[in-house]
Amino acid sequence: MLDHIIIGQYVPGHSKVHRLDPRAKLICLMLFMVFLFVSRHPLSIGVALLIAVLAFGLANVPLTFYLRGMRFIAIIIIFTFLLHLFMTKEGPVLFTTPIVTIYLGGVLEGVLVGVRLLLLVIMASLLTLTTTPVDLTDGMESLMLPLKKVGMPTHELAFMISIALRFIPTLLEEAMKIIKAQMARGANFTQGSIWKRVKAFVPVLVPLFVQSLNRAEDLAIAMESRGYEGGEGRTKFRILYWKRMDTIALVILTLYSMTAIFTRFLM
Amino acid sequence: MNKDIVRIHNLSFQYRPNEPYVLTDINLTIKEREWITIVGHNGSGKSSLAKFLNALFIPDEDGEVYIYGLNTKERQNQGKVRKLVAMVFQNPDNQLVAPTVEDDVAFGLENTGVPREEMIERVKESIKIMGLEGFEKQEPHRLSGGQKQRVAIAGVIAMKPKVVVLDEATSMLDPVGRKEVMEYIRRVHNDVNMTVIMITHDLNEALFSDRIIVMKEGKILKDAPPIEVLRDEELLKKSLLKPTFEFEVQSKLKEKGINLFEISPQITNQKELVDALCTWKQKM
Numbered sequence: 001m002l003d004h005i006i007i008g009q010y011v012p013g014h015s016k017v018h019r020l021d022p023r024a025k026l027i028c029l030m031l032f033m034v035f036l037f038v039s040r041h042p043l044s045i046g047v048a049l050l051i052a053v054l055a056f057g058l059a060n061v062p063l064t065f066y067l068r069g070m071r072f073i074a075i076i077i078i079f080t081f082l083l084h085l086f087m088t089k090e091g092p093v094l095f096t097t098p099i100v101t102i103y104l105g106g107v108l109e110g111v112l113v114g115v116r117l118l119l120l121v122i123m124a125s126l127l128t129l130t131t132t133p134v135d136l137t138d139g140m141e142s143l144m145l146p147l148k149k150v151g152m153p154t155h156e157l158a159f160m161i162s163i164a165l166r167f168i169p170t171l172l173e174e175a176m177k178i179i180k181a182q183m184a185r186g187a188n189f190t191q192g193s194i195w196k197r198v199k200a201f202v203p204v205l206v207p208l209f210v211q212s213l214n215r216a217e218d219l220a221i222a223m224e225s226r227g228y229e230g231g232e233g234r235t236k237f238r239i240l241y242w243k244r245m246d247t248i249a250l251v252i253l254t255l256y257s258m259t260a261i262f263t264r265f266l267m
Numbered sequence: 268m269n270k271d272i273v274r275i276h277n278l279s280f281q282y283r284p285n286e287p288y289v290l291t292d293i294n295l296t297i298k299e300r301e302w303i304t305i306v307g308h309n310g311s312g313k314s315s316l317a318k319f320l321n322a323l324f325i326p327d328e329d330g331e332v333y334i335y336g337l338n339t340k341e342r343q344n345q346g347k348v349r350k351l352v353a354m355v356f357q358n359p360d361n362q363l364v365a366p367t368v369e370d371d372v373a374f375g376l377e378n379t380g381v382p383r384e385e386m387i388e389r390v391k392e393s394i395k396i397m398g399l400e401g402f403e404k405q406e407p408h409r410l411s412g413g414q415k416q417r418v419a420i421a422g423v424i425a426m427k428p429k430v431v432v433l434d435e436a437t438s439m440l441d442p443v444g445r446k447e448v449m450e451y452i453r454r455v456h457n458d459v460n461m462t463v464i465m466i467t468h469d470l471n472e473a474l475f476s477d478r479i480i481v482m483k484e485g486k487i488l489k490d491a492p493p494i495e496v497l498r499d500e501e502l503l504k505k506s507l508l509k510p511t512f513e514f515e516v517q518s519k520l521k522e523k524g525i526n527l528f529e530i531s532p533q534i535t536n537q538k539e540l541v542d543a544l545c546t547w548k549q550k551m
Contacts, residue, residue: 133366134366134367134370162365162366163364165366166363166364166365166366166406166407169406169408170360170407170408173408214361215358215360215361218356218358218361218362219361219362219364221323221356222354222356222361222362222364223364224323224349225321225323225349225353225354226353226364226374226375226378226422226423226426227346227349227350227375227378227379227426228374228378229378233380234377234378234380235376235377235380235381235382235383235386236377236383237369237370237373237376237377237383237386237387237390238370239383
């Protein structure tokens with residue numbers, strides 16, 4: 001029943017993109033996202049497209065993995081495309097119907113926004129497809145480190161995320177068990193109106209919640225007995241290596257950012 | 268013999284005032300390198316006693332717990348005590364913290380600030396002792412119950428404690444997992460020279476120990492070598508413990524007038540039982 005929930009979409013591999021430092025990947029994605037929305041000029045959109053194609057090609061992740069997450073996104077992309085198509089009233093009129101008039105500006109704007117969203121989704125899924133959740137948390141913790149100076153509990157945040165990731169499969173397993181136990185008592189999760197089905201899940205969620213609290217307490221005792229005292233004075237087992245490939249990736253994205261700024265504001 | 272490493276004096280404990288005592292007047296010493304099994308029925312206080320051993324519980328009133336001479340009442344000793352006495356708990360799912368096996372083994376070392384080079388060494392070593400090579404990158408939820416408990420034990424011995432306390436560490440496992448974990452606990456005791464304190468309600472697991480401590484309603488009923496405890500039917504009945512299969516066969520036969528004890532004074536496993544039965548048959 002819950003089999004179709006994919007936890008962490010990571011696809012194992014050894015491609016150049018897989019081996020990039022998660023910090024590099026995160027910064028690159030951030031730059032890409034910001035400057036993609038600055039880009040209007042065909043040149044900078046072209047560069048963005050090139051980068052996406054390059055990353056996509058290097059990552060070597062089968063297309064089906066992208067498509068799996070795309071169905072919902074596709075609706076949004078089509079919707080925004082249509083919205084821009086009908087709402088923009090610029091440029092020469094292409095054709096007129098009794099209901100709407102389509103302008104050339106509308107088509108261009110629609111395509112632009114559509115392409116932007118598509119590239120964004122591709123790059124974002126590329127990150128989760130090629131990086132293990134553990135590496136991602138490590139990368140985030142490391143990037144958030146400067147914020148520690150202003151009192152942000154960076155270690156605690158990263159640690160919380162990593163514990164949550166560790167327990168998702170365990171909790172799913174438990175949810176399955178409870179669902180089966182409730183089904184054995186006559187609960188019905190697959191019939192009736194949506195409201196009825198949602199209500200049928202209450203007897204699953206309550207024991208799951210209680211169990212999670214018990215687990216949390218056990219875990220706290222186990223952690224304490226293993227000497228956990230927060231982030232102070234802690235050493236790290238996993239460390240991240242910044243390699244030449246990471247610098248290259250960063251340089252490429254910086255060049256793209258400059259192109260985007262230049263074509264948008266200076267041309 | 269070896270020196271005393273755990274000394275408990277007049278320990279009494281209740282969770283809240285006006286509630287019945289969980290432990291009453293416990294006196295106990297444990298020597299280095301011993302294998303102790305604490306057995307008792309549910310609510311006998313055995314798990315509470317265990318939590319005093321690594322300063323998770325602190326004695327109030329006049330009771331005292333000394334670990335390697337350190338009084339757990341003093342705050343500055345508590346960190347040291349937890350380094351000396353490590354604990355493995357019942358539920359394998361609730362004590363693995365990290366997303367992969369090697370990260371989890373390293374968790375305790377990270378907490379105590381061990382330098383990374385040494386950490387890698389020690390993680391590797393512990394993984395080898397617990398026979399988990401090849402599972403380093405595995406996620407905990409893909410392991411069997413027995414394997415998870417082995418990971419938990421590996422994480423504990425990586426910290427090089429002197430004493431390992433196993434608080435019902437096998438009670439949630441299937442028989443195969445139990446056997447597997449017991450095998451590795453023996454290894455930890457024999458090869459790594461650790462003092463093992465096992466808490467269980469299964470007498471089968473107590474056979475390997477040097478001493479069995481039988482508890483009931485917060486009191487120690489008996490503190491003796493396994494054979495003596497297992498043979499004491501009166502005691503087992505009183506403490507609501509199920510005798511091991513071999514001893515049950517012996518006592519049932521005794522009721523029928525067949526005394527296997529005369530043939531072989533030491534029957535602890537099935538092979539010895541079968542041998543004794545064969546000898547008896549030949550004598551007929």
